[in-house]
Amino acid sequence: MSTATDAARVEEVAGRVVADHDPRRLPVQEFLGACFDAGLSWVHFPDGLGGLGVSRGLQASADAVLQSAGGPVPFRLNPIGYGMAAPTISEHARSPELARSWLRPLATTEELWCQLFSEPGAGSDLAGLATSAVRDGDTWVVNGQKVWTSLAHRARWALLLARTDPDQPKHKGLTYFVLDMEAAGVRTRPLRQMTGQAEFNEVFLEDARIPDEHRLGAVGDGWRVAMTTLMNERSAIGAGGAERGSGTIADALALWADRPHRRTPVLRDRLAALWTRSEAQRLTSARARRGVASAGSPGPEGSVAKLVSAELNQDVYEFCMDLLGPESTLYSSYEVRRDGREADWRGAVQQRFLRSRANTIEGGTSEVLRNILGERVLGLPGDLRADAGKAWKEVPRG
Amino acid sequence: MADTATEVATEPHTGPVEFDVTEEQQELRAAVRRFCAEQSDGPAVRRHMESEHGHDPAVWARLGRELGVLGLAVPEELGGAGAGLVEQSIVVEELGAALLCGPVLGTIGLALPALVASSAGPLRDELVPSLVDGSRTAALAAPERAGLFDPHAITVGAVHAGDGWELTGVVPQVVDAAGADLLLVAASGPEGIALFAVPGAAEQVQTEPLTTLDLTRRQATVRMREAPARLLAGADEIDAVLGHAFYTASALLAAEQVGGAQHMLDVTVAYAKERLQFGRPIGSFQAVKHRLADMLVLVEHARSTAQHAAWALQTGSDDPFLATSIAQATCSEAYYRVAADAVQLHGGIGFTWEHEAHLYFKRAVTDAALLGGAEIHRDRIAAAVLDHVRATPGVPPVADGRA
Numbered sequence: 178m179s180t181a182t183d184a185a186r187v188e189e190v191a192g193r194v195v196a197d198h199d200p201r202r203l204p205v206q207e208f209l210g211a212c213f214d215a216g217l218s219w220v221h222f223p224d225g226l227g228g229l230g231v232s233r234g235l236q237a238s239a240d241a242v243l244q245s246a247g248g249p250v251p252f253r254l255n256p257i258g259y260g261m262a263a264p265t266i267s268e269h270a271r272s273p274e275l276a277r278s279w280l281r282p283l284a285t286t287e288e289l290w291c292q293l294f295s296e297p298g299a300g301s302d303l304a305g306l307a308t309s310a311v312r313d314g315d316t317w318v319v320n321g322q323k324v325w326t327s328l329a330h331r332a333r334w335a336l337l338l339a340r341t342d343p344d345q346p347k348h349k350g351l352t353y354f355v356l357d358m359e360a361a362g363v364r365t366r367p368l369r370q371m372t373g374q375a376e377f378n379e380v381f382l383e384d385a386r387i388p389d390e391h392r393l394g395a396v397g398d399g400w401r402v403a404m405t406t407l408m409n410e411r412s413a414i415g416a417g418g419a420e421r422g423s424g425t426i427a428d429a430l431a432l433w434a435d436r437p438h439r440r441t442p443v444l445r446d447r448l449a450a451l452w453t454r455s456e457a458q459r460l461t462s463a464r465a466r467r468g469v470a471s472a473g474s475p476g477p478e479g480s481v482a483k484l485v486s487a488e489l490n491q492d493v494y495e496f497c498m499d500l501l502g503p504e505s506t507l508y509s510s511y512e513v514r515r516d517g518r519e520a521d522w523r524g525a526v527q528q529r530f531l532r533s534r535a536n537t538i539e540g541g542t543s544e545v546l547r548n549i550l551g552e553r554v555l556g557l558p559g560d561l562r563a564d565a566g567k568a569w570k571e572v573p574r575g
Numbered sequence: 576m577a578d579t580a581t582e583v584a585t586e587p588h589t590g591p592v593e594f595d596v597t598e599e600q601q602e603l604r605a606a607v608r609r610f611c612a613e614q615s616d617g618p619a620v621r622r623h624m625e626s627e628h629g630h631d632p633a634v635w636a637r638l639g640r641e642l643g644v645l646g647l648a649v650p651e652e653l654g655g656a657g658a659g660l661v662e663q664s665i666v667v668e669e670l671g672a673a674l675l676c677g678p679v680l681g682t683i684g685l686a687l688p689a690l691v692a693s694s695a696g697p698l699r700d701e702l703v704p705s706l707v708d709g710s711r712t713a714a715l716a717a718p719e720r721a722g723l724f725d726p727h728a729i730t731v732g733a734v735h736a737g738d739g740w741e742l743t744g745v746v747p748q749v750v751d752a753a754g755a756d757l758l759l760v761a762a763s764g765p766e767g768i769a770l771f772a773v774p775g776a777a778e779q780v781q782t783e784p785l786t787t788l789d790l791t792r793r794q795a796t797v798r799m800r801e802a803p804a805r806l807l808a809g810a811d812e813i814d815a816v817l818g819h820a821f822y823t824a825s826a827l828l829a830a831e832q833v834g835g836a837q838h839m840l841d842v843t844v845a846y847a848k849e850r851l852q853f854g855r856p857i858g859s860f861q862a863v864k865h866r867l868a869d870m871l872v873l874v875e876h877a878r879s880t881a882q883h884a885a886w887a888l889q890t891g892s893d894d895p896f897l898a899t900s901i902a903q904a905t906c907s908e909a910y911y912r913v914a915a916d917a918v919q920l921h922g923g924i925g926f927t928w929e930h931e932a933h934l935y936f937k938r939a940v941t942d943a944a945l946l947g948g949a950e951i952h953r954d955r956i957a958a959a960v961l962d963h964v965r966a967t968p969g970v971p972p973v974a975d976g977r978a
């Protein structure tokens with residue numbers, strides 16, 4: 178329940194943080210540490226874990242104060258940490274002490290996080306994954322290969338989904354862990370993507386050990402825990418700008434303003450349509466946030482936002498390329514950077530255009546999201562499944 | 576005044592926030608939905624649309640008298656409920672979902688807002704209550720282009736006659752004019768363009784019903800020859816009065832589009848679950864499922880923009896020009912697309928006269944054209960946000976082929 182007093186309290190706490198810790202002068206990590214200690218990292222988390230125990234919808238009020246005082250957008254600095262790891266940890270960590278020991282350095286961005294879910298044989302069908310975790314006393318021994326792991330090369334911790342019982346049907350034999358990326362037996366190799374950069378990686382796990390304490394949720398309950406992560410991933414990806422004209426559409430507007438000689442009536446109508454769709458999506462996100470504020474956690478509506486913003490991003494950058502005309506055929510450089518500034522979204526428009534092709538693949542493909550909308554939101558019957566009821570080890574893979 | 580100002584200033588965060596749904600609003604929606612299920616189900620809609628005036632005056636009067644939902648955006652001192660446009664749009668959405676036949680656009684959408692925006696006076700006090708209680712209906716005969724008053728297209732002249740006025744001229748395609756008790760007519764007089772009240776039943780007024788694509792929403796050509804008229808809003812007022820009327824109608828039309836689209840989505844989802852082909856429900860085929868998912872996205876977007884338009888007009892929190900154009904551009908496209916896809920996903924039955932889909936499809940076509948189609952609203956949006964933008968520091972880097 179969001180009450181007027183909670184809202185006033187959040188704003189007051191945020192006001193105090195920016196007064197005592199000027200984000201324009203302090204190092205980012207120190208400022209974000211102060212936010213965590215004040216309970217402003219995730220206001221709906223419990224006291225002591227970076228929250229104030231108030232409604233999730235009030236995060237926007239806190240962010241508005243912090244960011245208008247010059248604070249960073251922390252999600253951009255540690256996206257998987259802020260968007261996915263934090264909610265999963267706070268809900269499923271074995272003890273508050275352990276949760277805190279992960280959450281604070283996550284919040285300050287001293288420790289980045291990555292997500293070891295996808296595998297060469299398991300993408301959309303995530304629950305079919307093969308990486309195994311075998312118990313050995315108080316530890317688990319992990320073997321397998323993960324792929325497309327964003328930020329694995331810089332992350333200190335990973336969210337890991339592994340198979341602990343191959344005799345069960347695929348959803349039932351999974352367990353969820355936090356893996357130390359510096360542990361022995363963890364090897365990361367960069368994977369180059371079409372932009373030329375290598376934001377993601379392959380990760381090889383060879384007898385990597387995880388203490389049982391770092392298991393999240395019960396043995397065999399990994400799928401349910403993973404759902405917390407995925408729901409938050411989709412709503413985080415789809416959250417979008419809070420202000421009219423912000424987000425990806427701002428790039429298109431700025432280019433339109435900057436290149437009057439390239440304008441045509443057809444491009445003008447296309448941009449107006451894109452602007453209107455962005456606005457409809459912005460308003461829909463605002464409406465969904467009011468819903469989350471009363472329901473507590475993101476529902477399947479998050480999948481609407483993810484689906485729309487992914488396709489909208491692609492359409493916006495297609496527009497930008499058409500507006501640029503001959504210039505669109507040029508590029509900055511395909512040379513790989515590994516200096517922490519490899520993020521494609523900071524690159525030139527042409528690079529952002531290439532990067533946007535991944536938007537409809539990462540975090541659940543648009544086809545899978547349409548299945549989710551159809552089945553979970555509209556309640557349509559599921560597809561015929563070739564693997565229904567079968568033990569995981571008997572299901573064909575490839 | 577000073578007291579009120581301090582009170583407001585010391586009480587932050589107490590008012591409702593945009594997109595909040597209150598319990599009263601939920602009850603209102605449920606009440607209208609119940610009413611429509613009883614009074615305007617499928618067979619009733621067909622009966623009403625084929626009747627002389629295209630609707631059942633008794634049903635309309637019950638909406639006004641029993642439910643009290645025709646004047647929710649009309650201030651209490653004028654005999655309305657004083658609730659607001661957000662509430663009124665919930666009602667119109669439900670009426671649109673049920674395809675209830677009645678002068679929704681003419682009376683609730685256009686005439687009442689025009690009256691509310693006119694300056695106070697005995698004429699206004701006389702006209703508003705009977706429209707609010709549903710005993711009389713009204714239509715607005717004023718030329719419009721893309722949802723904005725178009726003074727250059729006036730086809731009616733006004734001259735002084737005794738205490739009042741007389742109007743002469745022809746207005747084509749006036750929504751809900753056939754059988755309307757009251758016509759609000761924009762006419763050009765010696766002091767400029769003004770808005771007049773004309774009794775629909777006067778013998779100098781002829782309303783010639785037109786056959787419409789959408790049988791649930793009638794139109795008529797209005798012919799006046801020295802028709803008796805009373806002045807409602809003078810030349811200095813008319814822009815504001817009709818501006819308010821057309822903005823309000825645009826927001827309410829958007830709500831109606833949401834209601835119709837949501838209904839078409841619901842009906843089609845239900846059908847996709849029960850219709851079996853190849854031994855399985857057609858909704859389990861991805862070609863069908865994914866189209867329904869896209870319809871859901873359209874409805875969700877439409878709902879957000881329609882609610883925003885009503886909220887913006889009610890609270891003054893956004894530019895009414897932009898807010899209504901965003902809603903119209905989005906909702907017109909959404910309703911048409913969803914209704915067209917509903918026909919498709921029903922197969923042959925969806926193309927029959929018997930099935931309800933064609934009634935909604937025709938309403939969707941009509942709603943999209945009324946008060947400006949999606950293209951023209953996008954054109955307005957472009958004029959507002961694109962045509963005068965100047966280069967800003969935020970231009971993203973563009974690669975020039977040099978590292």
Ligand SMILES: Cc1cc2nc3c(=O)[nH]c(=O)nc-3n(C[C@H](O)[C@H](O)[C@H](O)COP(=O)(O)OP(=O)(O)OC[C@H]3O[C@@H](n4cnc5c(N)ncnc54)[C@H](O)[C@@H]3O)c2cc1C
Pocket residue numbers: 291292293294295297299300301302324325326327328377535538539540541542543544545548861
């Ligand atoms: C830039 C980027 C970053 C990523 N970062 C991470 C990360 O950090 N961590 C991580 O774990 N993963 C990450 N991923 C992986 C991502 O989640 C997967 O790529 C995605 O889930 C799709 O899996 P896949 O690549 O195996 O494709 P597949 O599942 O093989 O899909 C191939 C095609 O088949 C379609 N398809 C599959 N199943 C169905 C179905 N049931 N119905 C209809 N169509 C279907 C898909 O939509 C797609 O078009 C990242 C991917 C990208 C592109």
